[in-house]
Amino acid sequence: MEVRELLEQTNKLPNVPDVVKELIQQLNNPGAKYDEIAEKVAKDQTLSLKILRLVNSAHFGLARKVSSIDEAVIMLGMARLKTMVIASGVVGSVKSVExxxxxxxxxxxxxxxxxxxxxxxxxxxxxxxxxxxxxxxxxxxxxxxxxxxxxxxxxxxxxxxxxxxxxxxxxxxxxxxxxxxxxxxxxxxxxxxxxxxxxxxxxxxxxxxxxxxxxxxxxxxxxxxxxxxxxxxxxxxxxxxxxxxxxxxxxxxxxxxxxxxxxxxxxxxxxxxxx
The missing domain is CATH 1.10.3210.10 (Hypothetical protein af1432)
Incomplete structure (x- = not known):
C-alpha cells in the first residue's frame, strides 16, 4: 500500500477551514495582520460560536461575557485567540470516525x-x-x-x-x-x-x-x-x-x-x- 491511496479518497479527507490554513501558513510571519484574520473568523459563524463558547467558559474566568470575536481579541490577545481558532478548526474538520x-x-x-x-x-x-x-x-x-x-x-x-x-x-x-x-x-x-x-x-x-x-x-x-x-x-x-x-x-x-x-x-x- 502507498500513502497516496489514503489521499486519493478526497471525499473522506478532513476539511479544515481556510482561515485556519491561513493562520498556520502565517505562523512564521511576525508581521501578519491578525486583525484581518480575526475579521475572517467573525464571518465563519460555526467557528465563531465555538470559540466564543470556549472563551466564556469557566476555565478562562473572564470578568464579563464576551459576545464577539473582536472582544475576544481584546480580552485574550491575538496569540491566544489564534491558538483557539487553529484548535477549533482542526477539531471541527472531522465529525465522526469509525x-x-x-x-x-x-x-x-x-x-x-x-x-x-x-x-x-x-x-x-x-x-x-x-x-x-x-x-x-x-x-x-x-x-x-x-x-x-x-x-x-x-x-x-x-x-x-x-x-x-x-x-x-x-x-x-x-x-x-x-x-x-x-x-x-x-x-x-x-x-x-x-x-x-x-x-x-x-x-x-x-x-x-x-x-x-x-x-x-x-x-x-x-x-x-x-x-x-x-x-x-x-x-x-x-x-x-x-x-x-x-x-x-x-x-x-x-x-x-x-x-x-x-x-x-x-x-x-x-x-x-x-x-
Missing part, C-alpha cells in the same frame, strides 16, 4: 499541544505557536488512516493490543509505511509550511533522523509526558526514563528534569472544543 474515540483522540492532542508549547517556551530553538500546532496535529496521519481505511486501522490496533508490538512496527507490517508519513503528506497537500510536516514525520523518533528537528523533539517530549499521565507514572520514574538526548535536540538544558512535575499538571483549557 473505530476511533474522537473525544479521547482530541483530548490527548490538546494535552500534547499544550505540553509542546510548555517545552518550546523553555527553548531558544523552537517557536511556541509552531510547537502547539504540531502537537495538535502530530497524529493526523493516524486519523487519516481511520477515516480512509477504518478496517485496516482497526486491524493494526488489534495487532498492537494482542502482541504488544509498537504501533510503528504494526503499521509497517500492514501498510509498508508509518502514519507520520501519511500525516506529512496530508500537510503537504494542504500547503502547510514544510517545517510542520517535517516535525510530524519525525516526532516519534527524532534521534533517528540525520538532521533532527527541534520542533519534532519538543513534540516527542510532550508525547512522553502524555504517556506518563496516561499510565500514572510517578515523577521519579519519569525523570529516570526522560529522553535527555531528545531534550538536547529541543534546546533544553538538564534543568528541565526539575520542571517535569509542572508539565504533568498542565491543562489545555480546550476541552470545550470536543463537545
Amino acid at each position: 473505530g476511533l474515540d474522537l473525544k479521547q483522540f482530541w483530548s490527548e492532542a490538546f494535552f500534547v499541544a499544550t505540553a509542546a508549547r510548555f517545552f518550546a517556551e523553555k527553548s531558544e530553538k523552537v517557536d511556541a505557536d509552531m510547537a502547539f500546532t504540531v502537537g495538535l496535529i502530530h497524529n493526523i496521519g493516524r486519523l487519516l488512516l481511520h477515516i480512509s481505511k477504518p478496517k485496516l486501522a482497526q486491524a493494526i490496533q488489534t495487532r498492537v493490543d494482542e502482541t504488544g508490538c509498537s504501533r510503528s512496527d504494526a503499521e509497517m507490517e500492514r501498510l509498508n509505511f508509518v502514519t507520520p508519513q501519511a500525516g506529512q503528506a496530508l500537510l503537504d497537500m494542504w500547503s502547510f509550511p514544510a517545517e510542520l510536516g517535517e516535525a510530524v514525520l519525525q516526532h516519534k523518533k527524532p534521534t533517528e533522523f540525520e538532521d533532527p528537528s527541534a520542533l519534532a523533539a519538543v513534540v516527542n517530549l510532550a508525547c512522553v509526558i502524555n504517556a506518563a499521565r496516561r499510565n500514572e507514572t510517578d515523577i521519579a520514574e519519569l525523570r529516570d526514563f526522560f529522553p535527555q538526548d531528545v531534550a538536547e535536540i529541543a534546546g533544553l538544558s538538564s534543568n528541565i528534569l526539575s520542571e517535569l512535575g509542572e508539565a504533568l499538571e498542565l491543562e489545555s483549557g480546550l476541552e470545550g472544543l470536543n463537545d
Whole structure:
C-alpha cells in the first residue's frame, strides 16, 4: 500500500477551514495582520460560536461575557485567540470516525499541544505557536488512516493490543509505511509550511533522523509526558526514563528534569472544543 491511496479518497479527507490554513501558513510571519484574520473568523459563524463558547467558559474566568470575536481579541490577545481558532478548526474538520474515540483522540492532542508549547517556551530553538500546532496535529496521519481505511486501522490496533508490538512496527507490517508519513503528506497537500510536516514525520523518533528537528523533539517530549499521565507514572520514574538526548535536540538544558512535575499538571483549557 502507498500513502497516496489514503489521499486519493478526497471525499473522506478532513476539511479544515481556510482561515485556519491561513493562520498556520502565517505562523512564521511576525508581521501578519491578525486583525484581518480575526475579521475572517467573525464571518465563519460555526467557528465563531465555538470559540466564543470556549472563551466564556469557566476555565478562562473572564470578568464579563464576551459576545464577539473582536472582544475576544481584546480580552485574550491575538496569540491566544489564534491558538483557539487553529484548535477549533482542526477539531471541527472531522465529525465522526469509525473505530476511533474522537473525544479521547482530541483530548490527548490538546494535552500534547499544550505540553509542546510548555517545552518550546523553555527553548531558544523552537517557536511556541509552531510547537502547539504540531502537537495538535502530530497524529493526523493516524486519523487519516481511520477515516480512509477504518478496517485496516482497526486491524493494526488489534495487532498492537494482542502482541504488544509498537504501533510503528504494526503499521509497517500492514501498510509498508508509518502514519507520520501519511500525516506529512496530508500537510503537504494542504500547503502547510514544510517545517510542520517535517516535525510530524519525525516526532516519534527524532534521534533517528540525520538532521533532527527541534520542533519534532519538543513534540516527542510532550508525547512522553502524555504517556506518563496516561499510565500514572510517578515523577521519579519519569525523570529516570526522560529522553535527555531528545531534550538536547529541543534546546533544553538538564534543568528541565526539575520542571517535569509542572508539565504533568498542565491543562489545555480546550476541552470545550470536543463537545
